Amino acid sequence: MTVAVRSVRADAVTLRARMPFRYGIAEMTAMPHVFVRAVVDVAGDRVEGVAADNLPPKWFTKDPTTTYAEDLVELRAAVLAACGRATGSSGATVFDWWLALHRDLVPVGTTARWPPLLAGFAVSLVERAVLDAYCRARDTTLGAAVRDGGLGIRLGAVHPELSGAEPAALLGTPRDRLVLRHTVGLGDPLTAADDPAPVDGGLPRTLVDCVRAYGLTHLKVKLSGDPAADLVRLSRIRAVADEYVGPAFRYTLDGNEQYRSVGPLREFVSALPPELTGPLLFLEQPLHRDVAFDVDLTEWPDRPPVVADESGGTLDALRSAFAAGYAGISHKNCKGVFPGVANACLVAARNAAGERRVLSAEDLTTVGPVSLPQDLAVVATLGIPHVERNGHHYFRGLSGFPDPVAELTLAAHPDLYTRLDDTATLAVRDGTLAVGSVLRAPFGTGLTPDVVDRAGGVPLVDWQPTEVDGR
Template sequence: MTFTIASFQFHVLPMRTRFPFKYGIASMSALPHLFVTANLVVDGKAVSGLASEGLPPKWFTKNPDTPFEIDLAEMISVIQNASRIARLAAEKPTSFFEWWQNLYAEQSSWAKIKEQPALLANLGVSLIERAVLDGLCKALGQPLHAVLRSDVLGIDLGAVREELRGMRVADVIAPAPLSRIHARHTVGLGDALSAADGTLDDGLPYTLEETIRAYGLRYFKIKVCGKPEQDLPRLREITRVITANCPSGFHATLDGNEQFYDLASFRDFYATLRADAALAPLFQNLLLIEQPLHRSQALNEDVAATLSTWTEGPGMIIDESDASLADLPLALDLGYRGTSHKNCKGIVKGLANAALLKKRTPVIRGGPILSGEDLANVGPVALLQDLSVMALLGVTHVERNGHHYFRGLSMHSQATQEAVLSTHTGLYHRHPQGFPTLKIQNGTLDVSTVNSAPFGCGITLDVTQFEPLNDWIKRGGMGEL
């Protein structure tokens, strides 16, 4: 199978949160949701692929001194540059993997010249990659899992990383995609925990207590700010709420949000938390620790000495530091146990990461960890494509928070809402107020319709209902957020 790329189109849907989402150094109350359409010709047949991503503040870059408008302009720049490279790499018929190699290499070279960080640069690669994959799956009339197992894309893992020579994508992904996935609920730094923290009368659960009861949650991701005087009382209350409302047990992960600049300091912080008797239920059920070190320090050589003697905690993984193809191998060498998957970090890269963890399983102390994390994904495109990949990678519990910070799919047209409800009957349901929202039952999501769609979405979305990106920029849309 070969294809050419005729053009790309970009459209924007501005979105506002129900309440601020506080993480790391950011507090998100609004963002632009970007839709990318790839117009392809696949084996002589015209087809369009679609991908989307919310563009959040202070994740791809964490410079506290730059305003969101500057960060957003950089995100848009790397995406547009990736589209330019992608189109040039497919002016003549090309295979998917050959095209992807050119896209990744040229975007990486451009980013080095422009001094753009790899995590940000690969946002562009991942969005374009997803749009093209969606088009190819539609052209083949097959879901992504089947396409990857057939090897029609020609992905050569050994060409991505030499130590993966001889491994096939079909040997890395699950034999069949998971039909249900646990939703791991984000407890943000400013989220209400109980009615004592206030109420929000918009028809959706607001406090942690309400959310557990409404969705039957059993998995949680808890963010910390790195200051014991603030974290300890909040963690005590979080632990109390979770244990009181999860009589059958629970599991949790701890997100360090890059708040530390040396691992010894984090180890002291962790010991302080762990010594608190009220937090015993939390630490007895802790699955992993997600990137406590700032990305500028997380892969330094001195990390290895501390990790080699780390016995009092669960496995530690990288997240933001998993920026380029070179990062996970280095992290494993230093003693980390794995990484996170987010579609915004790339599909081929995610497959190569899963393959590397499988390859190195015998030498990873405690075993490898591939977690599923979130960037406030919402449907009907980004969330479903992300769930599609999580299901085929066999990730059993995935951080999900877009449904919590945004009001379901209420920001979309009535036609889009009805299409989602009729196509994804197990994943979405109609809220009493009329809009679709995620159907989380017993803490799990039914992703069977996602697995049967070409690449998760399964509906025809008319992107012309949204504002063209260039028009949005020219009229000052960035300043309205």
């Protein structure tokens, strides 16, 4: 089904965190939230589509010598380049259009010395807006569109071994409920003894209070790269889980590229006591992206499952990960919807062949009203059982947007959001998220594209990186 992009605009809203988020070499206290709105002709019908995402510090780029404001100049340039190159583009199918845009922008990113993650992210923002427009034009949902062939997905164009395969034959039924994996950042207080004000703005701050308020069973724990300190902190987290979670406790570790070689990483993992190795689901991106696929993890036979995250900026990243001994890779919408679908299908095919492969679902401090529901729509469509979410933890719900945005979101997603005084926040019940309204919406969000006009943003080209003070 033909698509032609007539115009694309990008706007930005500055969001400020209620508590700092420390991960890897970064500390996030504020960041821009970017909306992209596209006018698209779908088989002759003109419709609008919307997408959104964050530009967090030191994730797309991980250069310790630059400031966050300097990085944001580059991030903004990438998004604007994708919007500009998408305008006037067309394709015989949505998939063919996306693949052409990807192939067009990647060389631009190479010349500009953008990390592969950044070029892929810029493409993904426009990709999501066009997917939203397609679903609205065809009065369908993302789950149906992925499976019914209308998008023209050619899995073999991403993973050659899947040539001729169809997503409908490899993906299961979309999940209407997802287990939430709660992030424990490097600076997050674990107990009241760590934080004299455990409740902030009506939301819990300490891990103990979060577990009790949300009924959490799954955690994602950030590693600092200091093995001794990490072991002490993990033991404290396990003590919280023993007291407040019980035998249902599961967790993942996020290395955030803290290791440069396998030896020290292996020593750290071997030092984990049985009470920490037992509930460990997988270890995410422990090695720096510069060396992550240059190792041979098969030489570490008793390793836990290791998945790539920041190394997943190219279309062949999952195959490179498998070749290096990784169990799999992460999905985030910021890395692209079509790549996520192709990766899910490759993981499913490998598992059907008797291998043990993993596609995880991670977070980019995603928030509503558009980005989070769209991300959950993809996670549910791909059948991933649990997903990291932390935007509701580090930000006070939708309070960074004008009040009407919260009201519209509550009306569109009464199962996913709940009222919090003058705003709305994610509804986490028994450690899970109900995503029925997300699955029924065209592409995740039940709001119309004019939500961008209500969000209080400014044109991205005019937004100034000096508005944020994160490192």
